[in-house]
Amino acid sequence: MSDVTALFLKTRCKLANSFRIARDQSTFKWVFVLLFASSLVIGLWALFYHGFVFLDSLGGPGFMIIHRLFSLFFMAMGGMLVISGIVTSYATVFRSDEIPFLITGPFHISSILLYKFFESSALSSWAFFFIVVPFVGAYAQYQEMTMFFPVVTLLFSIPYLLLCSGIGTMITLVAVRAMPRGQILKAMLCLLAVGAGLFAWWLLHEANAYMDDEATFMLSKLVPGFRLSSNAVLPSWWLAEGVDALTKGFWLRGSMLFAVMLSNCLVLCLLIAWLGGKIFYRAWLGVSGASGLSSRKALSLPWLDRSLDVIARNTRALILKDVRTFLRDPMQWSQVLIFFGLLALYFANLRSFRYHMLPDKWRNTIALLNAFSVSAVMCSLGSRFIYPQLSLEGQSFWVIGLSPTNMKKVLLTKFGISAISLGTVSMILMAISTRMLGLEPIARWITMLLAIAMSIAISALSVGLGALFIDLQQRNPSVIVSGFGGTLNLVLCLAFMLATIVPIGLLLHLQIMDQISERQMLYGLGIGLCWVTILTTFATLVPLTLGINKLKRQEM
Amino acid sequence: MIRIQNLSKQFGSFVALNNLDLHVKRGEVFCFLGPNGAGKTTTIKLITGLLQPTSGSIHIAGIDKAKDPMAAKRILGYVPDMPFLYDRLTPPEFFQFTGDLYDLPRSMVSYELEKQFTLFGLNEHRKTLIKDLSHGMRQRLIYASTLLHQPDVLLIDEPLVGLDPYTIRLIKDLLKDYARTGKTVFLTTHILALAQDVGDRIGIINHGKMIALGSLDELIADSSQASDLEELFLDLTAKEENCPT
Numbered sequence: 147m148s149d150v151t152a153l154f155l156k157t158r159c160k161l162a163n164s165f166r167i168a169r170d171q172s173t174f175k176w177v178f179v180l181l182f183a184s185s186l187v188i189g190l191w192a193l194f195y196h197g198f199v200f201l202d203s204l205g206g207p208g209f210m211i212i213h214r215l216f217s218l219f220f221m222a223m224g225g226m227l228v229i230s231g232i233v234t235s236y237a238t239v240f241r242s243d244e245i246p247f248l249i250t251g252p253f254h255i256s257s258i259l260l261y262k263f264f265e266s267s268a269l270s271s272w273a274f275f276f277i278v279v280p281f282v283g284a285y286a287q288y289q290e291m292t293m294f295f296p297v298v299t300l301l302f303s304i305p306y307l308l309l310c311s312g313i314g315t316m317i318t319l320v321a322v323r324a325m326p327r328g329q330i331l332k333a334m335l336c337l338l339a340v341g342a343g344l345f346a347w348w349l350l351h352e353a354n355a356y357m358d359d360e361a362t363f364m365l366s367k368l369v370p371g372f373r374l375s376s377n378a379v380l381p382s383w384w385l386a387e388g389v390d391a392l393t394k395g396f397w398l399r400g401s402m403l404f405a406v407m408l409s410n411c412l413v414l415c416l417l418i419a420w421l422g423g424k425i426f427y428r429a430w431l432g433v434s435g436a437s438g439l440s441s442r443k444a445l446s447l448p449w450l451d452r453s454l455d456v457i458a459r460n461t462r463a464l465i466l467k468d469v470r471t472f473l474r475d476p477m478q479w480s481q482v483l484i485f486f487g488l489l490a491l492y493f494a495n496l497r498s499f500r501y502h503m504l505p506d507k508w509r510n511t512i513a514l515l516n517a518f519s520v521s522a523v524m525c526s527l528g529s530r531f532i533y534p535q536l537s538l539e540g541q542s543f544w545v546i547g548l549s550p551t552n553m554k555k556v557l558l559t560k561f562g563i564s565a566i567s568l569g570t571v572s573m574i575l576m577a578i579s580t581r582m583l584g585l586e587p588i589a590r591w592i593t594m595l596l597a598i599a600m601s602i603a604i605s606a607l608s609v610g611l612g613a614l615f616i617d618l619q620q621r622n623p624s625v626i627v628s629g630f631g632g633t634l635n636l637v638l639c640l641a642f643m644l645a646t647i648v649p650i651g652l653l654l655h656l657q658i659m660d661q662i663s664e665r666q667m668l669y670g671l672g673i674g675l676c677w678v679t680i681l682t683t684f685a686t687l688v689p690l691t692l693g694i695n696k697l698k699r700q701e702m
Numbered sequence: 703m704i705r706i707q708n709l710s711k712q713f714g715s716f717v718a719l720n721n722l723d724l725h726v727k728r729g730e731v732f733c734f735l736g737p738n739g740a741g742k743t744t745t746i747k748l749i750t751g752l753l754q755p756t757s758g759s760i761h762i763a764g765i766d767k768a769k770d771p772m773a774a775k776r777i778l779g780y781v782p783d784m785p786f787l788y789d790r791l792t793p794p795e796f797f798q799f800t801g802d803l804y805d806l807p808r809s810m811v812s813y814e815l816e817k818q819f820t821l822f823g824l825n826e827h828r829k830t831l832i833k834d835l836s837h838g839m840r841q842r843l844i845y846a847s848t849l850l851h852q853p854d855v856l857l858i859d860e861p862l863v864g865l866d867p868y869t870i871r872l873i874k875d876l877l878k879d880y881a882r883t884g885k886t887v888f889l890t891t892h893i894l895a896l897a898q899d900v901g902d903r904i905g906i907i908n909h910g911k912m913i914a915l916g917s918l919d920e921l922i923a924d925s926s927q928a929s930d931l932e933e934l935f936l937d938l939t940a941k942e943e944n945c946p947t
Contacts, residue, residue: 446792446795458805459801459802459803459805459806460802460803460805462802463798463799463802463803466795466799466802467788467791467799470790470791470795471788471790471791474790474831475790540786541784541786542786542787542788542789544750544752544780544782544786545787545788545799545800545803546803547751547752548750548751548752548775548778548780549775549800549803549804550772550773550775550776550803550804550805551803552772699754701747701752701753701754702747702752702753
């Protein structure tokens with residue numbers, strides 16, 4: 147039996163045991179999970195379908211968007227998968243407790259990496275099926291296609307997901323090996339600067355590019371990546387074109403594109419195995435500390451220590467611990483910086499798109515869409531970083547559990563830190579966005595209030611549910627995030643986002659369509675803000691209360 | 703100092719601790735012995751409050767743990783067998799963190815930091831992150847920070863795991879001296895020699911039940927066959943398992 151087979155057999159046993167444990171869970175939990183998952187898929191399906199119908203109603207430009215939407219969608223998914231692959235592979239390949247056991251066992255280093263790559267791919271991409279399935283389903287329904295279309299798309303999706311996740315794993319592997327321990331901060335800043343520069347160049351290039359076709363030109367302004375998605379070098383294009391060819395009966399072209407996808411995926415697997423044999427062991431030694439101690443002095447933040455002198459000692463202790471831990475973990479702060487940094491760059495360049503010269507109603511709509519994107523990033527950061535915080539206290543949590551500090555204070559401190567951090571960043575972003583768009587003061591205040599409500603509710607949901615579904619044994623954040631509680635948290639955060647932003651968006655839409663008067667608009671805004679306040683209060687108090695009660699009973 | 707009455711703990715259908723009664727006096731070093739899975743760590747975690755009892759009560763210096771857990775926590779100190787700490791803090795930061803959690807004045811924390819770091823040989827690791835410390839160094843740091851608030855009751859789960867001979871001697875002396883100042887030390891161990899060296903009284907537990915309790919001399923006197931603690935331990939636990947000694 148080969149070593150990779152042995153590892154996969156072990157995973158099969160693990161899965162069988164997990165399934166056995168899950169089977170013993172309460173029926174309520176099963177029903178809840180199934181109901182939730184199916185509601186999510188059906189809801190997204192309906193949303194996508196109506197989106198297609200809306201685009202169709204726009205005529206020419208709408209038709210052009212639909213034509214390119216398939217490749218655009220998979221390109222965006224691919225981009226997110228690469229980022230997800232980078233994050234997940236770091237936790238799975240380098241921080242897993244299993245690695246020392248595997249390295250000392252009779253396994254080839256390349257086999258270990260290949261096995262961990264598949265595990266990381268599964269962890270980073272399973273949730274994408276919840277988006278891909280309704281999108282493909284809605285697309286097939288809209289285009290009145292047969293069942294052959296989703297089947298072919300699924301067939302293409304598997305090597306595509308592996309390809310994207312594999313690129314993420316390779317980036318992590320090379321980056322970890324190339325960056326000496328203790329110089330991650332410097333290297334990440336350089337990487338970020340290069341990334342920001344490229345992004346700024348792309349924005350300017352997109353803004354000033356000249357095209358013959360006016361409609362394509364306009365669309366490329368409105369839909370980022372519109373032109374890029376039809377680049378034949380991209381795997382997302384192979385997928386879109388391959389599926390299109392096969393469903394239209396062009397078997398040779400479709401099969402050729404599938405073969406291109408599959409062969410690239412297999413070559414990537416070979417590359418990972420080869421690279422694993424060459425650099426994985428040294429890279430792991432660097433991360434695990436076996437190759438020497440960190441040479442860089444830890445960031446101590448004495449000014450923060452002094453400025454927190456006015457608050458209770460135990461609260462200060464909890465704040466300082468969390469802030470120091472966050473800032474000393476490059477994997478955490480670098481992701482936050484990249485997500486919000488990209489948004490800040492985009493907002494700062496809004497004038498390159500001439501958006502500030504649009505009529506009031508359209509500027510308000512863009513501001514709302516920006517609020518939507520900031521909120522979506524907050525949802526993902528809440529799920530990725532805030533939700534697993536309590537579980538990641540792990541077996542060190544006994545230190546706090548033993549001390550005379552009550553759990554209510556622990557939870558509220560975490561909530562406070564999260565809400566203030568998210569609130570500050572989102573308000574800065576919204577301020578940049580509204581300023582660049584030159585909005586009226588009332589519109590600025592509304593977006594600011596939305597940002598505050600989102601920060602409070604997302605923090606409360608993530609901290610509260612993080613406590614409710616606490617798992618002190620699990621050290622891999624990817625596993626914590628992709629569990630039942632993590633998924634529920636993400637869905638609830640997104641649901642809150644939709645429930646707060648959609649009513650305001652609807653008002654704006656009615657105003658654009660001239661279906662309501664100025665006076666009705668103001669009344670509507672008043673009611674909308676009351677709704678947001680009630681919803682935020684509910685979304686804050688319920689999860690925090692549940693979380694506090696759970697933590698009080700928590701055994702360690 | 704520690705009064706345990708009818709204490710039981712179940713994990714699902716598994717009974718980890720079954721109606722335990724125990725009284726540990728002030729100024730005493732009490733050693734809790736037992737085979738793997740006997741219920742030692744469960745008992746110590748129940749006393750600390752890291753686990754909740756299924757039934758029974760625990761009083762620490764007259765304080766009912768269930769009614770006033772915060773007051774009980776103030777006078778307890780716990781050293782676990784595995785040194786899980788906050789990896790991205792330095793030892794002085796962790797020490798200060800512990801002091802702040804116990805609401806101790808900064809001047810006292812600074813004074814104790816110098817004293818304990820010197821005692822436990824941690825001075826040269828002040829700028830190292832905890833994740834880069836060895837198992838033994840982490841264990842020393844836990845001892846140092848546990849002693850920071852001078853707990854009336856010191857609970858230690860396997861006190862010598864991962865420590866070098868120098869630190870073992872240091873810990874043995876420290877435990878005896880600590881009890882002499884009127885504090886109580888409750889420890890679990892597999893190392894019978896340690897129990898013999900430092901224990902004023904010894905309790906032997908198996909399958910969640912106390913099967914022997916008393917000073918070393920009392921236990922040996924009560925036994926018809928054993929002449930030392932090792933023989934006594936093997937005899938008692940083998941009887942329970944119905945195995946030949």
